[in-house]
Amino acid sequence: MIRGTLLTLSLLLVATGCDRSNSAKPPRIETDPATSPAADKPPLALVDTAPKHADKPLLLKPARVFDGINTAPHEGWVVLVRGEKIEAAGPADQIKTPDDAQVINLPGMTLLPGLIEAHSHLFLHPYNETPWDDQVLRESPALRVARATNHARDSLLAGFTTLRDLGTEGAGDADVGMKQAIDQGIIIGPRLIVVTRAIVATGSYGPKGFAPHVRVPQGADEASGAEALRRVVREQIARGADWIKVYADYYWGPEREARPTFSLEELQVIVATARDAGRPVSAHATSHEGAKRATLAGVETVEHGDGGDAALFKLMAEKGVALCPTLAATEAIQQYRGWKKGADPEPPAVKSKRAAFKAALDSGVTIAAGSDVGVFSHGDEARELELMVDYGMKPADALRSATSVNAKVLHLNAKIGAVKPGLLADLIAVEGDPTREIAAVRRVKMVMKGGVVHRAPRP
Ligand SMILES: [Zn+2]
Numbered sequence: 001m002i003r004g005t006l007l008t009l010s011l012l013l014v015a016t017g018c019d020r021s022n023s024a025k026p027p028r029i030e031t032d033p034a035t036s037p038a039a040d041k042p043p044l045a046l047v048d049t050a051p052k053h054a055d056k057p058l059l060l061k062p063a064r065v066f067d068g069i070n071t072a073p074h075e076g077w078v079v080l081v082r083g084e085k086i087e088a089a090g091p092a093d094q095i096k097t098p099d100d101a102q103v104i105n106l107p108g109m110t111l112l113p114g115l116i117e118a119h120s121h122l123f124l125h126p127y128n129e130t131p132w133d134d135q136v137l138r139e140s141p142a143l144r145v146a147r148a149t150n151h152a153r154d155s156l157l158a159g160f161t162t163l164r165d166l167g168t169e170g171a172g173d174a175d176v177g178m179k180q181a182i183d184q185g186i187i188i189g190p191r192l193i194v195v196t197r198a199i200v201a202t203g204s205y206g207p208k209g210f211a212p213h214v215r216v217p218q219g220a221d222e223a224s225g226a227e228a229l230r231r232v233v234r235e236q237i238a239r240g241a242d243w244i245k246v247y248a249d250y251y252w253g254p255e256r257e258a259r260p261t262f263s264l265e266e267l268q269v270i271v272a273t274a275r276d277a278g279r280p281v282s283a284h285a286t287s288h289e290g291a292k293r294a295t296l297a298g299v300e301t302v303e304h305g306d307g308g309d310a311a312l313f314k315l316m317a318e319k320g321v322a323l324c325p326t327l328a329a330t331e332a333i334q335q336y337r338g339w340k341k342g343a344d345p346e347p348p349a350v351k352s353k354r355a356a357f358k359a360a361l362d363s364g365v366t367i368a369a370g371s372d373v374g375v376f377s378h379g380d381e382a383r384e385l386e387l388m389v390d391y392g393m394k395p396a397d398a399l400r401s402a403t404s405v406n407a408k409v410l411h412l413n414a415k416i417g418a419v420k421p422g423l424l425a426d427l428i429a430v431e432g433d434p435t436r437e438i439a440a441v442r443r444v445k446m447v448m449k450g451g452v453v454h455r456a457p458r459p
Pocket residue numbers: 119120121166372
């Protein structure tokens with residue numbers, strides 16, 4: 001039922017709220033056929049004053065503000081939004097409210113920067129619904145785009161206003177079009193950073209296990225050797241990649257354990273080619289050696305890091321490489337394999353993930369909140385923040401990771417990631433105080449992206 005209401009609001013905002021044209025006056029709700037008759041619907045106070053973003057300034061009055069940087073929330077702060085940006089933030093008695101400001105009361109709620117997910121796959125859905133191989137080989141591009149459209153909406157309405165999507169896994173370059181559709185207001189979704197296809201070493205990836213003479217399309221872009229890698233990186237950039245994603249290792253050892261795929265020299269070629277074009281590189285690495293090579297080659301983030309120890313994380317910290325732990329994906333996969341969380345003892349993969357995360361925390365390496373969502377349901381990204389706290393991080397630090405830290409890791413800190421004048425108004429309000437109880441991030445009551453309200457509290 002709530003979903004129905006939200007969907008209606010979302011559609012309204014697409015129809016009337018995200019128009020990129022500079023029409024002087026926005027259409028009123030009543031004139032939109034999608035909303036007539038509107039009499040039996042809950043009041044949508046924000047919508048008819050919100051074209052691309054509200055004409056009038058918006059004054060947000062929560063119980064407190066978590067600014068994304070300081071660990072302690074500011075009680076009694078208000079935030080003034082004008083157009084797509086934050087104009088002012090501070091104690092209520094120090095912020096001058098413009099006469100024409102529209103007030104949004106957020107009683108009992110914490111206002112915080114829109115959450116940033118550093119590792120998602122919009123084109124995947126949970127593996128217990130459809131195994132990864134079947135998603136890559138049996139689902140049409142149109143089916144995958146249709147699902148991804150819903151995934152983008154679900155992530156945004158769950159408070160995640162930015163996603164770095166780390167590979168379409170068989171869906172080609174569809175992430176570039178998805179990003180354009182969101183930016184043009186055709187569909188709703190988070191700001192996207194896209195990589196097109198991940199780059200994998202020839203023969204290392206999947207789907208695999210077929211007869212040697214059968215050539216099976218791969219879930220990523222295969223290449224080997226300096227020249228081929230330069231070409232693949234350049235082609236991806238030409239198609240719209242914001243970052244380059246590479247698999248520094250994969251499960252292709254004799255016992256299907258993770259072994260390095262690319263040589264250090266090959267990884268260096270990838271990083272140098274991407275860097276020339278101003279693109280950072282992210283590396284999948286679950287083995288110690290894979291993560292070490294990626295770090296030495298100059299990637300900016302290591303994904304998963306399961307095989308990491310104190311020495312590796314210290315090296316990463318020294319080189320300014322961030323770790324994206326994807327705790328939620330590890331747990332989800334173990335659960336798909338039969339682990340009953342809470343009832344059964346923790347499987348070795350979860351135990352070692354806990355140990356690696358503790359070593360990472362102790363080492364001082366930058367931890368970028370990223371869940372690998374797609375392995376589990378979109379809209380459930382908060383799972384990673386809960387696990388980061390369960391595995392030993394303070395709630396406020398998990399929130400900083402998903403806001404100001406991720407903004408910096410993704411080179412977006414001049415635009416998003418904090419409640420600060422001049423930044424884009426990517427803001428969410430949640431019931432309760434997530435710095436005390438991290439699960440409060442699931443109780444999202446308001447979502448604003450670039451000053452446009454996509455989810456509003458009931459008046
Ligand atoms: Zn992933």
